Amino acid sequence: MVKIKNAEKETASGVSTNLKYIKTKPWGSWIAAAILAVLLALLLWAVAVNPNIKWPKLGEYLFDKAIMQGFSITIRLTILSMVIGIVLGVILALMKLSTNTVLRVTSSAYIWVLRGTPVLVQLIFWYNMALIFPRIGIGSFSLNTNHVITTFGAAILALGLNEGAYMAEIVRAGFLSVARGQMDAALATGLTRRQAMRYIIIPQSLRVIIPPTGNQTIGMLKTTSLASVIAAQDLLTVTENIYAKTFLVIELLIVASIWYLVGTTIASIGQYFIERKFGAGSTTTGVKMSDFLRERMLSSTRALSALSYLNKE
Amino acid sequence: MSDKILLEARGVEKSFGHIKVIRGLDLKVREGETVCIIGPSGGGKSTFLRCVNFLEKIDRGALLFKGQLVGYSKHGSILRDWNEHEAASYRVKVGMVFQHFNLYNNMTAGANVAIGPRVVNGESQGKAMERAKILLEKVGLIEKINSYPSQLSGGQQQRVAIARALAMEPEIMLFDEATSALDPELVGEVLQVMKDLATEGMTMLVVTHEIGFARQVGDTLIFMDQGVVAEKGDPKEMISNPKCQRTKEFLSTVL
Ligand SMILES: Nc1ncnc2c1ncn2[C@@H]1O[C@H](COP(=O)(O)OP(=O)(O)OP(=O)(O)O)[C@@H](O)[C@H]1O
Ligand SMILES: [Mg+2]
Numbered sequence: 175m176v177k178i179k180n181a182e183k184e185t186a187s188g189v190s191t192n193l194k195y196i197k198t199k200p201w202g203s204w205i206a207a208a209i210l211a212v213l214l215a216l217l218l219w220a221v222a223v224n225p226n227i228k229w230p231k232l233g234e235y236l237f238d239k240a241i242m243q244g245f246s247i248t249i250r251l252t253i254l255s256m257v258i259g260i261v262l263g264v265i266l267a268l269m270k271l272s273t274n275t276v277l278r279v280t281s282s283a284y285i286w287v288l289r290g291t292p293v294l295v296q297l298i299f300w301y302n303m304a305l306i307f308p309r310i311g312i313g314s315f316s317l318n319t320n321h322v323i324t325t326f327g328a329a330i331l332a333l334g335l336n337e338g339a340y341m342a343e344i345v346r347a348g349f350l351s352v353a354r355g356q357m358d359a360a361l362a363t364g365l366t367r368r369q370a371m372r373y374i375i376i377p378q379s380l381r382v383i384i385p386p387t388g389n390q391t392i393g394m395l396k397t398t399s400l401a402s403v404i405a406a407q408d409l410l411t412v413t414e415n416i417y418a419k420t421f422l423v424i425e426l427l428i429v430a431s432i433w434y435l436v437g438t439t440i441a442s443i444g445q446y447f448i449e450r451k452f453g454a455g456s457t458t459t460g461v462k463m464s465d466f467l468r469e470r471m472l473s474s475t476r477a478l479s480a481l482s483y484l485n486k487e
Numbered sequence: 488m489s490d491k492i493l494l495e496a497r498g499v500e501k502s503f504g505h506i507k508v509i510r511g512l513d514l515k516v517r518e519g520e521t522v523c524i525i526g527p528s529g530g531g532k533s534t535f536l537r538c539v540n541f542l543e544k545i546d547r548g549a550l551l552f553k554g555q556l557v558g559y560s561k562h563g564s565i566l567r568d569w570n571e572h573e574a575a576s577y578r579v580k581v582g583m584v585f586q587h588f589n590l591y592n593n594m595t596a597g598a599n600v601a602i603g604p605r606v607v608n609g610e611s612q613g614k615a616m617e618r619a620k621i622l623l624e625k626v627g628l629i630e631k632i633n634s635y636p637s638q639l640s641g642g643q644q645q646r647v648a649i650a651r652a653l654a655m656e657p658e659i660m661l662f663d664e665a666t667s668a669l670d671p672e673l674v675g676e677v678l679q680v681m682k683d684l685a686t687e688g689m690t691m692l693v694v695t696h697e698i699g700f701a702r703q704v705g706d707t708l709i710f711m712d713q714g715v716v717a718e719k720g721d722p723k724e725m726i727s728n729p730k731c732q733r734t735k736e737f738l739s740t741v742l
Pocket of ligand 2: 532533663
């Protein structure tokens with residue numbers, strides 16, 4: 175990358191004495207950036223002046239009461255489903271790692287079925303639970319299934335139980351990432367397996383478990399939109415309801431997208447701080463801007479230093 | 488050293504799948520005695536120590552600790568497998584030091600030592616930390632009490648691991664090649680701690696490649712090969728004048 179000028183004078187030892195450092199210009203990056211900027215501007219222009227998109231309507235509906243309620247339902251769906259998913263995931267992971275064959279097989283079967291069928295299908299299943307079990311209860315005490323499993327309840331059950339299968343694999347991978355010697359040492363000290371899990375294995379596995387759990391949460395925020403097929407009154411449901419009446423399809427979809435983006439952005443920021451707290455390092459966070467700038471500045475200093483030492487003999 | 492036998496192995500056998508790793512091992516460790524085990528790699532030394540600590544179950548034979556069967560409890564005329572808690576309370580009496588230290592990575596040196604007394608014996612955080620301080624002082628690492636394992640050298644980690652095992656006030660200490668993962672210049676500090684322990688009268692079962700340590704500190708030397716005790720005797724005598732051909736060959740490769 176480094177171009178060297180006036181390198182013709184070379185000493186007997188093969189070391190050049192008359193070198194000048196010239197930083198390589200990243201022409202490729204500059205051209206690519208220019209092309210992308212033009213394309214982006216054209217796209218924005220095409221959308222902004224499009225007579226089919228009524229921009230003022232967008233502003234009107236952005237903070238609409240129904241939209242806000244839908245967003246709040248989406249957030250609640252996300253949080254509750256993730257809580258169910260995480261608790262279930264821990265239980266399933268412990269079952270799968272247990273020495274008890276029945277527990278192991280049960281856990282594997284659960285994961286197999288719930289990961290192997292579409293979550294949309296599971297959602298509709300739970301919604302229609304009353305078709306299989308019109309009433310649920312024990313003995314003479316029973317309730318109408320449709321009263322117990324509301325649309326919101328069906329959505330939470332479907333999303334949470336499905337998430338449990340994915341979280342189980344994440345948690346299991348976390349437990350397995352802790353070196354076997356840690357458990358040996360804990361047992362040798364006189365801790366029971368349960369105590370070893372609690373004080374040694376689980377704390378150490380968190381750094382592996384937390385990053386993908388953050389990703390799952392962000393994914394869940396978007397997956398809740400599937401609940402609109404059972405009219406769970408989430409963000410997408412209310413969006414669809416409004417555009418069914420007003421025909422402002424694109425405008426309302428943009429409104430919904432903005433709120434989904436707000437949600438995922440906040441979740442990402444939360445994830446960043448939680449990961450930092452637990453010293454996680456399993457996801458690649460990309461190049462930091464400060465590192466990039468420092469690298470650009472240092473390259474000259476580095477080359478100059480190399481030159482000065484070269485000339486020192 | 489008393490005549491009381493603390494640990495005894497009678498005809499112990501252990502296999503992994505089809506591979507028989509220990510094939511009829513007999514051994515006695517008296518109270519206060521330091522027994523050193525040497526032998527070629529793969530001879531089953533680590534496996535035997537893990538069996539003694541009940542981290543592995545033996546397939547045949549019997550292990551006796553203070554005359555009681557390891558792994559079983561007697562209820563009148565009925566013999567039952569130990570449950571989790573019986574196994575744990577047995578392991579409290581048997582300290583173990585591993586080749587790769589196995590310090591808890593999520594805890595400081597102090598917490599590593601204090602966690603056992605705190606969780607197993609229900610000591611208060613303050614009392615357990617007091618104990619940790621005394622033990623870290625003993626292994627010469629009081630200034631590292633707040634360091635994490637990743638901030639310690641191998642030798643320091645191993646000394647913390649010894650302190651951690653001692654915190655449970657064990658009646659016997661098992662050492663599995665405690666120095667073989669260390670750089671040569673760090674071996675001495677760990678051996679010194681082990682030597683001090685032996686002098687204080689701790690009962691020790693030491694798997695080691697340090698022939699010098701075995702000669703100087705050991706009361707009994709055992710040469711273990713292919714899962715059996717191939718030769719046993721006084722360390723000095725055995726090292727200078729091995730009777731078994733395989734002991735002779737082994738010693739010539741390590742001396
Ligand atoms: N958990 C296990 N599963 C299967 N095989 C095992 C297991 N642990 C040990 N072995 C096998 O048992 C044999 C004895 O191993 P062990 O670690 O006890 O030997 P060692 O005498 O301690 O050797 P070294 O001096 O190399 O530590 C080896 O062949 C090893 O591969
Ligand atoms: Mg070994």
